[in-house]
Amino acid sequence: MSKPTLLLIDDEERILRSLRMLFFSGYKVHMTTDPQEAIRILRDERVHVIVSDQRMPLMQGSELLGLAREASPATMRILLTGYSDLDASIASVNEGEVFRYLMKPWDAEEVKKVVAEAAAIAEASFAVQLHVDVPVDAASSKPRVLIMDNDESTAKTVHETLSDRCEIIWASDAQHAMEELAKQDVSVVVSDLTLGETNVGYILKTIKQLNPQTQCIVVTSFNDTSRLIELINQAQITRFLPKPVSKNLLVRNLESMLERFHAVRNQPALQNRQAVAPISDPQEKIQAGNFLGMLGRLRARMGA
Amino acid sequence: MQQATQTGKEIFSLINTIDAISPDCSLEDVAAFFSHPKYSKLLSLPVVEEGHPVGMISRYRFMDIYLKRYARELHGKRPIRKFINGKPLLVELDQPLAVAARHVLANMQFPLTEDFIVTQGGRYLGVGFVMDLLHAMEQQMRANTMELEQANSQLKSSQLALVQSEKMASLGQMVAGIAHEINTPLGYVQNNVAIGQELFQQVQSMIAGYEALVDDLLDEQATEGQIAAQMQQIAEKRADANVQEMLGEMQGLMEDSLYGIAQISELVLNLKNFSRMDAAATEAVNLNECIESALNIGRNVLKDRVEVIKELGDIPKISCAPSQLNQVFLNLFTNAAQAMEGPGKLHIKTWSSESAVHISVADNGKGIPEEILTRIFDPFFTTKPVGEGTGLGLAITHQIIQKHGGEIHVDSRVGEGTCFHIRLPIVTSILMHQPAASEAAT
The missing domain is CATH 3.30.565.10 (Histidine kinase-like ATPase, C-terminal domain)
Incomplete structure (x- = not known):
């Protein structure tokens, strides 16, 4: 295999030079300070991984990654930023659909590892078509949508509009959510960040480990940037919608995530595109381990 | 409601239950009342007819009449109706203390000869002493002042807290911005150092190879084969590390790093100057x-x-x-x-x-x-x-x-x-x- 191609964008050339040096032995490296140039490169050439800064004078990184998604859907997108404001991180999920959200200053080894992982995934997805209209098989069971929220209104909204097409489950506590997950995998999870007293971060992370095809939408009034960044990297949430969320916005996003679920299910090669980073928080790691264990026992009992 | 009961209570505590006299009482009867030890402290007696106060007779007024020659004989048996002050000071029970005090102060006579009558719905309840009322008023004012002082100090401290929170808010914004400014140079400086460290190890290992080669060349006992093997090893290292090119690049990265460190120093200096x-x-x-x-x-x-x-x-x-x-x-x-x-x-x-x-x-x-x-x-x-x-x-x-x-x-x-x-x-x-x-x- 020839060297994978890496595209670096930052308004600080010293960052570009430094990163190029990190990658030049293993990659074909392009670098630019100009977002338009970056898009041009993406159109002209098969680029495995794009790494972009967020705050740049001409364009925000999340916006650039959104354009990159259109120009070259198979390219894996990574944001590398020294500025973590909430708007930027929300945009990086919703527009940029980033594979990783990395912070400056970065750990050289970690960045190398992430880029290598992303390059391998990109290589595999070049082989398959990303957007194919797969007719939803009417015979197959209805997609399951799990809503984890204390507040019933989200579940109600979803029920009103999608109940004919999906099985909709509303769980207002972690126990209920676990029982439902034990019964059968879910297609899309719509979740707040807390459920009663429980911080659901570890549940979302576990769901994604359990079934990488499941798409996660977070709908919350919480706005903690560092937690969001964790969820991007470790749960690969694909949408972050701040509450209160309008019915249209919720339904539209839910529909597009249902489509995404079908696409991934029909082309399992794509599921690696949402591979998660290991859980970093030691307590969450334990919680996730327990959750998986209990889930396993529940499934075994149900199967028996 | 709460307020009304509260104000009712204020006046209520001032009431002295004193049996009122009828306007038909004679001056002689009044004389007996005033000389009774039980009433020795009373300035005046309330006069009530069918439950409603109709006047006050003060000790002062009474003596004015009674000390005159033959007054006892002339007026002793006559009802006091004619002698009383028909417009006594009246205070309704549910009035706020301050209103009652204002009313009493505005209408009382000097020298102070009469107290005031407390009524409820116009009906007689008892007598209140003007001195008590003024005393209660003073206490209330003192309490009010204390409350005001407390409120004032609370306001002051919350103002300080708010000024502080504004400082923190703008500080937070500033810190986030400066963190970004520092993180950028810090990003490439740290990365460059990491790359430099790796390169350093490679260079070290190459130098070791060269030194071994030199040793072999100087060693008369070294065979051609040994020297060839050593050279081969060096050539391999050179092939996979491309050290020359990396050293050239590294020169630039070193300069960048010094620039980045200067930038960080400048930011820190700016912060210091600013604060x-x-x-x-x-x-x-x-x-x-x-x-x-x-x-x-x-x-x-x-x-x-x-x-x-x-x-x-x-x-x-x-x-x-x-x-x-x-x-x-x-x-x-x-x-x-x-x-x-x-x-x-x-x-x-x-x-x-x-x-x-x-x-x-x-x-x-x-x-x-x-x-x-x-x-x-x-x-x-x-x-x-x-x-x-x-x-x-x-x-x-x-x-x-x-x-x-x-x-x-x-x-x-x-x-x-x-x-x-x-x-x-x-x-x-x-x-x-x-x-x-x-x-x-x-």
């Missing part, structure tokens, strides 16, 4: 320096899209609290940046007149609507969404300028921009002996 932590609270300062310092700190908010035009004149130093004026300028600059939705211009000008230094800060942002222009210096007034602004930025700015004996004015046109004009006297009778509110809070 003036190591300087006296008050000193003679050229405000152009404060403006530069605030611009350095605010660079993050401004640099992307705001063109800064400086016309800093030759102005004399003034005695001031530089850290506070830095805060003023940073506040004006960030406000200006926020007023511009796209790219914009920030025009900063300084000049001096005979007695004052002038600073104008003009932006070509969206401007401030006329109806809120008069309110922008008001504490808590903000146009930002809840949680984003404390509404204290300009209020604190105003307060700081005032404390320096100066003035701040604003001119604004919607769609054209806003201009703040600050005038600070050169010779300040600066009110800086006391630490400013914001200083005291730290």
